[in-house]
Amino acid sequence: MTHAQAKTSARDILAIVPRVMSTLAAELRAIGELPAPAHFGVLSMLAAQRRSLTLTRLAALQGVSLPTMSNTVTAMAERGWLRRMPLVDDRRIVQVAVTPEGRAALQRVRRAAEVHLARRLAPLDRSARLRLQEGLDVLLRVFVEAPGQRARPVIRPRRATATRPPGR
Numbered sequence: 038m039t040h041a042q043a044k045t046s047a048r049d050i051l052a053i054v055p056r057v058m059s060t061l062a063a064e065l066r067a068i069g070e071l072p073a074p075a076h077f078g079v080l081s082m083l084a085a086q087r088r089s090l091t092l093t094r095l096a097a098l099q100g101v102s103l104p105t106m107s108n109t110v111t112a113m114a115e116r117g118w119l120r121r122m123p124l125v126d127d128r129r130i131v132q133v134a135v136t137p138e139g140r141a142a143l144q145r146v147r148r149a150a151e152v153h154l155a156r157r158l159a160p161l162d163r164s165a166r167l168r169l170q171e172g173l174d175v176l177l178r179v180f181v182e183a184p185g186q187r188a189r190p191v192i193r194p195r196r197a198t199a200t201r202p203p204g205r
Contacts, residue, residue, distance in 0.1 A: 080143040089134035
């Protein structure tokens with residue numbers, strides 16, 4: 038790929054991702070599953086961890102300020118989705134973990150998001166679905182599986198074998 042082609046692809050990604058996320062967030066808010074889009078990312082990240090994260094680390098991973106993350110965690114803790122745990126030996130440091138209620142909420146949001154996206158993608162013909170899946174596979178390799186690069190936790194979707202071309 039030439040530099041000019043890469044820039045065109047970058048512009049296309051920057052144009053489509055916000056549109057996808059905006060329509061998805063609007064749908065989730067409309068059905069009452071997600072009060073704020075940031076909550077989905079926080080729940081997803083924490084659920085993918087084997088242990089709790091500090092508030093500071095969570096803010097850094099989400100790319101937001103500590104006060105913003107603190108407000109987000111407070112709102113989510115009030116809903117029962119997260120648990121704040123000050124460290125015993127340094128109460129200034131707060132660990133954050135997903136509660137069982139938070140995991141259940143995350144599963145509801147994922148199911149609702151999947152239904153919404155599937156409904157939007159259903160009109161695509163087989164050829165378009167295969168091209169879309171190939172493009173998604175490329176994006177996964179570039180942004181998630183790049184060697185030597187730390188990626189944010191991602192739950193890889195289960196794929197139906199019927200949409201995969203033979204030999205893949």
